[in-house]
Amino acid sequence: MGSVIIAGCNTEKTTESNNEKVVVTTTISQIADAVENIGGEHVEVQSLMGPGIDPHLYKAKQSDIGKLQAADIIFYNGLHLEGKMLEIFEKMDAEKPTYAIADSIPKQQLRKDAADETAMDPHVWFDIDLWKTALVQVTEGLIEIDPNNKEAYEKNAEQYFTKLDELKEYAEAEMAKIPERQKVLVTAHDAFNYFGAKYHLEVMGLQGLSTDSEYGLRDVQNLVDTLVDRNIKAVFVESSISEKSINAVIEGAKDKNHQVEIGGELYSDAMGEEGTEEGTYIGMYKHNVDTIVEALK
Ligand SMILES: [Zn+2]
Structure with a gap:
């Protein structure tokens, strides 16, 4: 289990054969x-x-x-x-x-x-x-x-x-450790709406659901205002998205004298390297939960 075979052999399968994968x-x-x-x-x-x-x-x-x-x-x-x-x-x-x-x-x-x-x-x-x-x-x-x-x-x-x-x-037990007011998850794209709904976390993304659109200045400003108003300390980057957009938010907050840090890298649409814990669904999910809780609690 766990091995990925590159390039399939296109052999015919017969219903009698149990060994054929x-x-x-x-x-x-x-x-x-x-x-x-x-x-x-x-x-x-x-x-x-x-x-x-x-x-x-x-x-x-x-x-x-x-x-x-x-x-x-x-x-x-x-x-x-x-x-x-x-x-x-x-x-x-x-x-x-x-x-x-x-x-x-x-x-x-x-x-x-x-x-x-x-x-x-x-x-x-x-x-x-x-x-x-x-x-x-x-x-x-x-x-x-x-x-x-x-x-x-x-x-x-x-x-x-x-x-x-x-x-x-x-995940439910861990996420409950974040104080209600700090339950805001800011990421580069809207991958975490199901996650947020599940654990009562407000989710704000810079881009729309697809990464196939440029983020606007107004989105950046809206996010910055929220971060300042609610004293949110951390925003998150994603492994499959460039950090450009999230850095714009951090800079914007800085201009308003509010210090925001990158809370860590979350796995959204892609997982970690094969062979690592984050290369599995369960491992990457845990990584996300631990990273979010650590930065927001
Ligand atoms: Zn996505």
Whole structure:
């Protein structure tokens, strides 16, 4: 478990063969990590987007097309997170099982994009319950393509979900340590609205939900005012976003004689390096919680 095999071998699978691994291609690493946990020894996972990659802007490379073509099954987030890859997914969907896993979450549980009422916020992995719903889709997809290992997938999913429940309890207990007035999370882009809703944290981002838009001076000024008014001590950078915008806020606050620090780096749309704790979903979630609590409490 945990190893990523680069470039799939496009061998044919027969239903009799139990040893043949299911080749799974995913977009963001959050999904790849879940598939590795649920699929275990029965899957080979190829993730297109590694550490520091911004899925909103990501365009498929030639090698990605190869990985998608080599896959038996494809899982991506959906809700326009991978906004530049929609055509490719459509094409793949005609050839093989291709799932937008966030689509399995009931619409009324999704959050609307604050800037665009017609769009949904795609950052569902920050709500652990919603993420579990999306991962039920992963489990069902694996069972559908590899019914011989149904029991293993179900058992692995159950074990992983138990760990996710523990993570949720940990996060709730930790986040409760932040004083009410200081419960403001300022980040570079609006990735944390599900997270904020879950832990009663007001979330302010510099950009819209997608990173595909330039932030305006007015947004900077609004944020600066809030920081000064509520005496917020820290703002956060994200591993997949440049620090330029957040630095503009820090400078703005300084002009008003209010000292703001960078509270640390949060993982939003990308996870940490493979092989590190932050390279797993649970590890990166914990890192975010610990970093936020440490800076704001
Ligand atoms: Zn995002």
